[in-house]
Amino acid sequence: MVAPQQNIPTVFAAFGATGDLMRRKVIPAIFHLYTKGELPSRFRVIGFSRREWSDEQFQGFIKEVIEEHQKGPVAGLEPFLEVFRFQRGYFEEPRSYEELKAAFDACDREWGVCSNKLFYFSVAPEFYEGILRDISKHGLTEPCAPGEGWTHVIVEKPFGMDSNTAKAIDKLLGQLFEEDQIYRIDHYLAKEMLQNILTFRFSNNLFELQWGGRLIESITIRLLEKIGVEKRGSFYDGVGAFRDVGQNHLLQMLALIAMDVPESFDAGEIQRKRADILHALKVLKPEEIEAHTFRAQYDGYREIPGVTPGSSTETYFKVRAYLDHAKWRDVPIFLESGKRLGASQKEVVVTFKHPTPCLCPPGQPHHKNEIVIRMEPQEEILVEFWVKRPGFSFATEQRMFRYLHRPVSEHVPYVEEYAKLLLDCVRGDQSLFISTEEIRAMWRFTDPILEAWAKGTPTLATYAPDSKEITEIARV
Known part of the structure; x- marks a missing residue:
């Protein structure tokens, strides 16, 4: 199903793709958008996690989450599952970011466009600094060409544990991104x-x-x-x-x-x-x-x-x-x-x-x-x-x-x-x-x-x- 407005080719990179927030909230939310026809026609989720999974195993996990949430089997789920790909990696390993960059580039070649990149971090705040620096260092946030493709970063609460830790996270985000690229979620x-x-x-x-x-x-x-x-x-x-x-x-x-x-x-x-x-x-x-x-x-x-x-x-x-x-x-x-x-x-x-x-x-x-x-x-x-x-x-x-x-x-x-x-x-x-x-x-x-x-x-x-x-x- 195709979003009626702003049908923007988008890659959604989910760090901690098998975590609790992904299972309870994000994956069901993406399915909800899919059933309502609000996802772009060219939309891909790349799950980044240390598990030794193939695309098919990740899609099996997605199927399990959806059927658990829907309280039973869901017919015609295959086109939705095709949205999901898996990228094994470790937060602290440079090679993992190089492989993720290669997955982004492959997606752009497949679609023949410069896609937009949406980063979501379902991880503990102590991992933010290393991940943010590495996605910037390895060129994952760079547009394919001047004026093409945006990068948005989604940050979950808690936004620090006090003023000092919040300022440290914000300082880091400010060094790597413009304010209009940063999306701090309070679902309320x-x-x-x-x-x-x-x-x-x-x-x-x-x-x-x-x-x-x-x-x-x-x-x-x-x-x-x-x-x-x-x-x-x-x-x-x-x-x-x-x-x-x-x-x-x-x-x-x-x-x-x-x-x-x-x-x-x-x-x-x-x-x-x-x-x-x-x-x-x-x-x-x-x-x-x-x-x-x-x-x-x-x-x-x-x-x-x-x-x-x-x-x-x-x-x-x-x-x-x-x-x-x-x-x-x-x-x-x-x-x-x-x-x-x-x-x-x-x-x-x-x-x-x-x-x-x-x-x-x-x-x-x-x-x-x-x-x-x-x-x-x-x-x-x-x-x-x-x-x-x-x-x-x-x-x-x-x-x-x-x-x-x-x-x-x-x-x-x-x-x-x-x-x-x-x-x-x-x-x-x-x-x-x-x-x-x-x-x-x-x-x-x-x-x-x-x-x-x-x-x-x-x-x-x-x-x-x-x-x-x-x-x-x-x-x-």
Whole structure:
């Protein structure tokens, strides 16, 4: 099937081609694009891995992944499998990059064009520097001819472990590539309801004129997960909940909710506005970290394989933040996330101030309006309002405007987000990718919190898994 627009001959080079991210997200996402007719007609995936596989064995692996994801055999899969080729290699071996370059050249000769190159790294961050230097050194990023063929590099989170490591990665990327070649993935930005935040705010005049501290009392951004750490003990114990989702997902959600109106939906303009509001985050002082942050770990976490005995890694956190911005000054923003917290609840809640003077009926409850933009358990936007209850007495009751984006059954988690991001990489649209300035602003805010937590401030609490009780206890 052929992409209807920008049918660009593209080679997708996947480093760590047999890894977990490829299996769970990338390969199903490529298949999703294929079934929707969004892949270029000349599109090839070259899997780079140290396994001693042939093309046929790699294609067998791809078939297994697709059928596992589709929960059964898939008819007519052969044309899709032909997209995939395998290149055995080692990250630290120069000869491997020479052989990969030869595979690129063979593809260009077969197609009779200078193809575009898309590099994806499903590898641990410590391998980035060696791989990036070697693909540049061995000419893999060079165009076939002047003005022909682009090179895009996809970098997965985490974007470092703190400001210093993030700057080191960015410095290296900046030495080898232009900013418009670098695509830093935070798959949350590709979620339908996060994209809908911009549309809801800027394509309607219902709320945006008064969007800010004049009418808004607080913002709560929460990602409460049902799942636990499970088989990710070794990885998660070195990261923790705040690095895993707070430093990136939650702050990106905050940026979309609080950013100023962009002059256009141009990718650079959207990234600048997000970066501006993230730079406005007030860095917490030591005494504020004690008072305005909370961290906890669920019972049983330390028994998970790969977790350090006596680990102080948080699996839940809550943080109160503020923006040093005229429109948002003194509006508290609550960032909350954790694992093993019962049913998943992922949403942004915008709470409006109680009207002053209050025209509530005597003896009736005082109330505040809320807007809820929800991703789970279902994708929807709720606008809460109050009306007179039917009858002779002047009594109020709560009502809700509800927009259901789509039934839960139509959403394929991770797959459609990665499909959207991969397609945008091919098309050269960076709107849903994170810029250098955004990364710097996010780490500027999170570094002091992580440093204080590493020193034991505040004390790590514990909680019973599969319950939301800790969310009610946490006070910031």
